[in-house]
Amino acid sequence: MSSLTDVLDLNKTELFAKIRNGLPIVPQTQNLLDCKDDLLYAWDSNESCLLVTNWRASLLQQEATKRAKVSYQTLIPSHTVGLHVERVNASQEGSLVALSGPRGVFILEVPRRCGPDGNFMDGKPSITCRTYNLDAQLFKSNPQLEVRQLRWHPDSVSDSTLLVLLSNNTIRVYNHSKLRHVWKVGPHSVKTSANSSLTDFGETSVDFDIAPAVKSRTTAETKTDDSLANSSTATAKAKKEKVEWPIVVLRENGNIYILLAGIDSAITRLQGPITITPQASANYGLESCALQIIPSLPPTVIIAESTGKLHHALLLEAESAELSFSEVDDFLLIEPSEWTLHVTETVELELGLSAATGDAYSCPIHLKRDLINEMRYFAYHNAGLHIVTVNFIAELQRFLDSEAEDNQLILTTPSSAEYILCTKFDSTEHTNPVLGIALLQMPAGLVLLLSSGQVISLKLVIDAQLLVTVREKVQHTSNDTAVDQQGGTSFADDIKALLQRSVSQPILADKLATQSAHERYELLNQAIEVLRTQYFKRHELVRSEFAKRINCIKLQRKQQLEEIKSLENEREIISERAHKLAERFEEISDNQEVLVRRCQKLMQDANAKLPNSIRAEREFALEVSRINTDTKTMAAALDKAKKGLSKQRYHIAKSQESAKTDAYKLPEKQHRTITEILTQLSSEIERQITDAKRINKIMGV
Template sequence: MTLTDVLELNKTELFTKIRTVLPIGTQTQNLLDCKDDLLYAWNSVDSCLLVTNWRVALLQAEPKRAKISYQTLIPSNAVGLQVDRVVVSNEGSLIALSGPQNVTILEVPRRSGPDGYLMDGKPQITCRSYNLDVLLFQNNPQLEVCQVRWHPDSVSDSTLLVLLSNNTMRVYNHAKLRHVWKVGPYTVKKGANTSLSDFGETSIDFDIAPAVKTSAAASDETTDNSTLNSTKTPKEKVEWPIVILRENGNVYVLLTGIDSDITRLQGPITITPQTSSNYGVESCALLIIPSLPPTVIIAESTGRLHHALMLEAETTERSFNDADDGLLIEPSQWTLHVTETVELELGLSASAPNSTSNAYSCPIHLKRDVVNEMRYFAYHNAGLHIITVNFISELQRFLDSEAEDNQLVISTPSCAEYILCTKFDSSDRINPVIGIALMQMPSGLVLLLGSGQVISLKLVIDAQLLMTSKKELQLTATDAALDEQGSGPSFAEKIKTMLQRTVNQPILADKMASSSAHERYELLNQAVEVLRTQYLKRHELVRAEFAKHIKCIKLQKQQQLQEIKSLENEREIISERAHKLAERFEEISDNQELLVRRCQKLMQLANSVLPNSIVAEREFAQEVGRIDKATKAIAAALDTAKKTYNKQRYHIAKSEGTNASDAYQLPERQQRTITEILTQLSSEIDRQISDVKRINKIVGL
């Protein structure tokens, strides 16, 4: 396994076959695509599609990996001319094969058998195919295909949108043409004479934004029976905004449903903030990330990428455009707010920034990452860039927050990494990317270069881009609190900021080594310079920062040890004082209880000898005294009765024990009399006990 081919696809039979039939001198295109575990590659010589199961190749041992077979999908109708795009549908049931002047739809057969191959692993399969509008392209040789995309709202996964160079968009369902939507003024080329295409009015790319709900009454065209229509209650319907990019950088929006003949074209959209140089003068590609609000990326052939938010406009404004006088265009209800512009480095040659040749100013193609919505890919003649749009996570955090004082602050810039470089000399030779495919589970990337080399890399999905754990939220909240108090960012954040670099060292394609010793020397000097300025220098600064931080920590430690000693002394003093105070408190508490008792007795004596004591109180006191004496007498009599009762029980038990044989039974009358007397005595004793308790409660004893 090599570092640039972790899946070792260069050794497989499929790419061995593709390597021998690659077109010579091609520009950047995409002859690869992947859906689930099937990897598709176009064979331009035999006009057929090769497919293999890449997961099986990944699971196989290294000696058997080169023997992984592939299947050949042969279209039933011959694909004419050239194919530069392979686009698999959303569900993987259809494949669009697009060229400059042809579009073919290929039906994918069912999967069966071991390893999930098509039709039980049959080596060659003839698939049903449809060539779209063959006569249209034959009768219009100047007509070209600009972009093809599958519509996400298709239930049967068969709706294909094709953008043509005459500013029309054709909608196909399988082989049938459903709609022809006009997206701009009609442009044609007739020999040396040109029309609006020279003014940059040709639509070159489009993408589909998330669906929106609109009023049905607003989307209907004005008719003669407008009075009748005005009486109807407007109903909401779902429309898909199709964002269209023109060569001059103007952006339009086509609002329509998937089965609607009526469309509404709005634009050009106002782009803010305004700058001295217009946005997208050399525009070449457009991409939409379905965030909230949607993020629009506009690429220029100079290597500039504009990241903009598609926002709803406060008031609809009609933009002035002479070229669209013959086309009904509505005022735009959206605006594009450019948050940042990313500069890409096209090649590593020192003369690249000042060069005006095609090698360093080439069309850039965009591809969205379906696994991570914050990331997309830019591939071109000089290699591959991975761009991470960091403000999307800030948008998500702003939408998820329920705090009333929550504010949206877009502070983190996007990160552009130069992953693969195929142009690192000053010659006119290029090694473009002619195929790119994204894989899932595990996440990976496959690139096919013009030299025939295959680059397969594993993509690292950063957990911080997809989710934020509770611990990270707490740390973020703590850092924010410290920032508010004026203590500044944390040391870890400071180190991360110091280690951030603007330039990285990409992978260099092996097949494009420069033949000139001077050029190789320049490349080596440039790599050494990048290592010095972007790597070693930053590490030296971090090392100095660590030394400074360690010194500060040691000083703080000594100071804290001294403070700990002083605090321990103060703790001992405080402990002694607390012990003395506790003893003093107990003594005072005992004295207080004695004083309280004395006060109570004095109050009782004072109340008893008061001259203004009423008669009832004196009688009550006398009654209490009499009851007390009676209670004491009753208690003494009760004790005497108990002693007598116990004595009698003792004698009775003794007599019963001695005269057990001569047991004497009292007569029934005497026994009844004694029982009654004892019962009366018991009841009298109980009554007296209850009286004593009642009196005690009254007296308060």
């Protein structure tokens, strides 16, 4: 099971073995992990130091078993971090790491990377890093003050601007260790020992996020030159254009405010509470705990409740500014709201798999964006991890890319929430929350640290559409063509809709408390019930749909065969008719040609016999007649000459053949006699020559 839930084998590494010794005794959902490029950061609570390792090197270690074991480096803060760290948040460029807890924030400067493996300071095991403690005196003077959220500003050129939300409804802006601005986002609401303030009414800000920048034209006072200031007024009003970043702030009662401010703005504009539509019988976010913004167009706002509800809304510009009610703090100026929130859907998460009847489990939910796939984000909590895919973002993109004038935006595809990891499946108070989550890139992956010390590392699919093969794409294209022709939905889409499950069977975390036999029996019954309702029942429906589809196809095939037979008969009849029409056409064409010649002859005769024809015309007609007669005579003579030439050529060829065959040839008997005589004469001559040679030899000549 570990090989399936820990693909990077991180449970066996020395880094997480060391972290297990310092895990908190009272577990609650935290984020002690973060990842930037190929570096995985993890906070060691036992020694108050930051551990870092190269996670890509662990992948290479699996491929090359002979390689040395992947080690880690220890980043030791220069100042002792005397607080309980609950968040590890690396900056966008990875130059700084923010370590925050309820009672303070530390910023740790990351050293330079060098060496062949890209480690810090060429792989030195322990490195002392410069550390800043932000506003330590402020937290000492205010025992009830707590840190609610912190985020790095995306517009920071030096990658060093940090925004910290405190429980007194202020956002403090830091650049390295320097406090730059203090922005008020609500009334002063800190509890004291004497009385309870607005926290009882849910007016405390619990989370915030930064939306994409917008351009705003404001009227600012600019000072004139010193020479003009001495003689006349010292200021002049001028309009200028500047960039503002809408900071969306969520309060515990579900109200949402927007703070419009630039990165160096000393004066900000607070608007709210924003109107949320459509109106519901119960207000949205009565137990709000987290907020996340996906930078779509328009931006998508996710509001999480501790009951497991996730509200997906679009941040839209209002047609007219709306006035808000007065805050308790008279020193807080709130402008009319220029924004509205339109809730498109509400997704309800299943928190745990407890089969016991009673009140549903409730816990704070934390949100984390997926930087690879903008349509996806993660929700982690005491009961595990969910992956939520916001499908209407793709429909928004298609609507914006479409150039059709009559195109209408209709959000029809609901979002899907998949329960990936379950850490609570009993009715007891024991929990195994997520203590850290880190997202890996290239290849995409996910690392989770549980309070039990177990590490979950999974590979993620960047986009589910990438799993579709080429053949399925071609089939899907043909199905879409058929759908366009028929004007309905394709059969494949219907089957996918039937197989779509509302509940998934998550991974059950190991190392939980031993359950009783009854609780295990209930968990087994619940798993069986899920299989029956969400798997087997849907497969039965699919089988029934396939049977209907097969019967329909058979009926259509039979009908098509009959239509093909009827069309074959009609084709034969049409072919016979076409043949008859062709013959009739040829006959009519010949008759027409005869009639045309007769008409021409009649016109010539009529024209020649006209009483008022002139002498030249008559002479021309006679000349044409004479030429016609001579032409016919010459044609007859030419034919006669051609025939005579052919006859002469025939006789010449025949005489040549007879001359070849008329050569003299002796009879066979005479030929044989002459041959014998010549043979005898040859023998006699040879004999006489021999005698002459012999006589010459005797005579000595």
